[in-house]
Amino acid sequence: MAGDEEAQSVGVGVGVDVAVGGGGDGGERPxxxxxxxxxxxxxxxxxxxxxxxxxxxxxxxxxxxxxxxxxxxxxxxxxxxxxxxxxxxxxxxxxxxxxxxxxxxxxxxxxxxxxxxxxxxxxxxxxxxxxxxxxxxxxxxxxxxxxxxxxxxxxxxxxxxxxxxxxxxxxxxxxxxxxxxxxxxxxxxxxxxxxxxxxxxxxxxxxxxxxxxxxxxxxxxxxxxxxxxxxxxxxxxxxxxxxxxxxxxxxxxxxxxxxxxxxxxxxxxxxxxxxxxxxxxxxxGYGAGIDSPGWYGHLFGVPDRPVERWLTKVAGLLREEDRIVSSAHVIEAVRLAETLAVMRGRPLPGLTETTDAVRAVMCEGSDVPLALVHDRLVVGDVLGEVPESAPAVPLQRDLTRLQRRLRLKPEPLEREVELDLRKETDAERSRLLHRLRLLRVAWGEPAASRGSTGTFRETWRLRWEPELSVRVAEAGVWGTTVLAAATAKAEADAVAAQALAEVTALAERCLPAGLPGALPVVMRVLADRAALDTDVGHLAQALPALVRSLRYGDVRGTDTKALAGVATGLAERVFVGLPPACAALGTEAAEEMRRHVDAVHGAVGLLGEGTAARQGDEGSGQGGTGIRERWHSVLRVLSGRDTVPGVIRGRAVRLLLDDGALAQDEAARLMGLVLSPGTAPGDAAAWIEGFVGGGSGGGMLLVHDERLLGLVDAWLTGVPAEAFTDVLPLLRRTFSAYEPGVRRTLGELVRRGPGARGSAAAVGSGTPGYATDLDTERADAVLPVLRLLLGLDDLADGDTNDLVGVTR
Known part of the structure; x- marks a missing residue:
């Protein structure tokens, strides 16, 4: 019970009095x-x-x-x-x-x-x-x-x-x-x-x-x-x-x-x-709310024996959750509730007595199942229904029609829905949910898929809240159907966007939403903003989202040719502007630019694969390779300029090494130059952070290439005492990102010392379990387990030899 609470803010329900009083004995009027x-x-x-x-x-x-x-x-x-x-x-x-x-x-x-x-x-x-x-x-x-x-x-x-x-x-x-x-x-x-x-x-x-x-x-x-x-x-x-x-x-x-x-x-x-x-x-948060609507609904709906019926309902819920609750538990809980009511001087058992009885008898004193009873029964998730003849904005009517056709019933309980985009019905469901998100109607939220990581699958968490009716009415100003409203909203958002990254993010959302009518406007705004924006950081932020959108051209059947053209042009602008933008940066700006370099590197990989695939269909396979080669040229420029901060130079060398565009000997030579006595310790530490930092597999690189580890070890032992305190925080941040096993192995290698480790060329890695030649005896030992796991007991001899080769 609470006093009258008028709505004080947008979208908040107006409360009403919950006091009891009144007058009238049939004599006073009214x-x-x-x-x-x-x-x-x-x-x-x-x-x-x-x-x-x-x-x-x-x-x-x-x-x-x-x-x-x-x-x-x-x-x-x-x-x-x-x-x-x-x-x-x-x-x-x-x-x-x-x-x-x-x-x-x-x-x-x-x-x-x-x-x-x-x-x-x-x-x-x-x-x-x-x-x-x-x-x-x-x-x-x-x-x-x-x-x-x-x-x-x-x-x-x-x-x-x-x-x-x-x-x-x-x-x-x-x-x-x-x-x-x-x-x-x-x-x-x-x-x-x-x-x-x-x-x-x-x-x-x-x-x-x-x-x-x-x-x-x-x-x-x-x-x-x-x-x-x-x-x-x-x-x-x-x-x-x-x-x-x-x-x-x-x-x-x-x-x-x-x-x-x-x-x-x-x-x-x-x-x-x-x-x-x-x-x-x-x-x-509803001003005139009640603590136990489910309990009150039960009291109003049952004709007689409310306590017995309530505890029977509780027992049914607990059985559904695989808890052992028998009719004897129900009888004992009823007796306990009635006894508690007498002891407390109450005319009949109330919610307090029944809850205490459920906790003691059915939940064995545990509050965990009791919380489930409170959530499902005491509060409850009953969702009302309104007839079609009720007034509604046209957008709401179209949404209701789509929900019924696609069999996506609004429900108050949160549930997960797995969608296979290769199926037309699931693809339509996905488009509807994406369009509603564009309209700020948050019925569904994307979730991580547990069954598959393929782009053909989506997972959504759906939960219908009454306030979404307000959001639908609010979105009705954009159109009378979900498709028309989402298209108009996307076009308006593109024109009103302040940053280039906002436009690319919008393009990324338009593709899964299936808005072909909005894409021309979004692409035009995107191209105009990209042409006018001279901030390489903005361009680098925008490129990954734009490239990620290209993947929807396969599963969803969306034409992304225009998008690919804009993405390629944007990548070229990044290639041209990145080297001068990386010069003379402070520590924080350099860290941010390193993140941009990583993002662009991933985007170029996706863009190169997509371009190569499309041009391969047309008889040419050079497009994707050309983009990657131009990017590698940019990374070489970044790795060799002294004006570029060490963290970016180190990252550029590492990316080239990972892509196979830089030989290990050349990487070792560059590291040796940076870690020479003529380089300031702080800059050298930053280079190491860029090369092996960020937890991006740099630790395993040092484990398997003792030449690089030896260079880092020799440099670190040679850092002057007065400079060691300055470089220690950066080095600690670099190596703390490694997994415990990697750090343990590196520590063991360092403890043995360079003489015990030997050179990688001469004696292999020096790490237990690794050698220059294959250990065929150890490889053959895992074959029975692999055969059992893969169900290959009937393999022919030739297939067995193939399996041995794979194992080795």
Missing amino acids: LLLGVRHHGPGSARAVRAALEAARPRAVLIEGPPEADALIPLAGDEEMRPPVALLAHAVEEPGRSAFWPLAEFSPEWVAIRWSLEHGVPARFIDLPATHTLAWDKEEPAAEKEPLPQPVDEAVRVDPLAVLAEAAGYDDPERWWEDVVEHRGTGGDVFAPFTVLEEAMGALREAYGTGGHERDLVREAYMRLQVRAAQREFGDDVAVVCGAWHVPALRRKATVAADRALLKGLPKVKTDMTWVPWTHRRLARAS
Whole structure:
């Protein structure tokens, strides 16, 4: 239970009162039924009171713009929990929710009215003012309160009543006085008693810190008067109990209208959207939330024996999770819950008693399975449904159609979906999810695939949150279909992008989204930005994303010729601009540029393979090779210029060595020059960091090439004492990135010393298990294991010889 909480920010649901109170014993008119929102006890009491009073009209706390949507509550396809969603037409992200569950008193009042043909109307302040309120505060909001404000009452009126009754838990107090108590034959008595309690709180604390309630209650009083003029005094009002004393208070029409004068307005649209039990929970941030929507739904839905049925449901859940829970456990848990209720002086076992019983009997004292019970049952993941006839933006209708056609049902529980892009249905699902991400509708998030690393497979984590309905409405300004909206959004993002890397990232997202209409615009913007951008760092950042996009030309059947041309041109600009951009850099700038060099190197490899494959199909295989050769020329220039920082020169030598474009002897010669006494120790240490640092296999390089290790060892032992302290942090960072086994092997080699190690040319690596010649005896020893693993017991002799060759 909490006080009324209006939405204070975009996309946050508008809360409603959760106090209980009201008045009416059938004598006073109008009949005011104060409720606790989302309270099953209040819901049952409201239904009983309406059956007894049979009013001619039912007025409900809620936005009047939703009056036209009330008949949809009787549709067979409507399944609570649902919510009324209001959003500003010109700014869809500005929105508010009014959630209703099956056990919400307002929902019960709506359904009762529809079943009995009684007019039902919402009487709270219109959403047109609610959504505009945070832009302009009305005068009434600025007036000081005439009474003191107590923070506890402002947040939770129920807590004050519970404390006065000697309870430390408002939920337990509510269960004892409402959920577990009967009416005693007088269906109006609970409303009368609790209206008096709320009246006392209002006398002491006024609005309880909610000055905005003065305006809301003034509007409610005007609506009640209007209904009385139309239907007479035989009118029932269902509202948060906190408001009942204010609605009972006598106030002039002129005074109420004065409070409403000058309220800001914004044009709004209204519809029903699905909601979830999880979003009803207080932990979700919803102002009028409850701790246990699943438990309350159970209390409202079961006809009798709620404790026995609840514990049976818990046992079923635990069995599904392979825990041993028998009927004897259920019987014992029921007995324990009832005993605890008697010991604690409670009329019936509540959620606290049943939880304690489940922990002790079914979970053996462990909170791990108990957390599962709380998540799945106490809170729950029930997702409501809304009929197709409900108003919706065209984009939402198209999304719903696609979800049904592709069999991607929105679900509140997070689930993983594996997509094989070679299948048309899965490829369409992938395109839909990528398009929604472009529209900022985060229904699915890409995840690492556990089954395969091929580019033909994608893994998505899907979870539908009610707030995504707002995002869909917000994205509706871009188009009436998902394809049209995503295309328009991508074009607009490309034009508005500030950095070249943003455009390349956008191009990378357009390809898997299947947006051929947007690609020409994105490519044109990309080419223009690349031509004008002179910052090599920006170009180097942009190239990898652009090259990664080329892979989608195979599995997805996307034409990437234009993209390949732009990528090749961008690579050429990087080749030309990189050497001068690497000159005279500081330490941090050099580190950043080294990362750019690594990224470009990987991109050139992919670009070269793709270019060679495409030109190979046309009868030429020189394109990919030419790009790699030009890149190797750039790396040679970087490795030989003294003005280039050591970390970049060392990395350039290492990349050339890994690609086979530099002989080991030449690499050793370059290292020897850098580690000569004429080179400053700091620059030499930076060169070593670039050559073998970053955990990129540099440690294994030193393990297997003792010439390089000997050069590093000799240089390090010759560093002057005054310079050693300066180079130590860099060297420590370099070698700490190696795996423990690599560091251990290097330490062993260094401990033996150069004489014991010998030269690689003469005695091999010097490392146990490595030699200049193959050890055929050791290689043959693994053959039986390989045959068993590969199922090759029936290999012919020739195949066995092939396997021996592979092993060696």
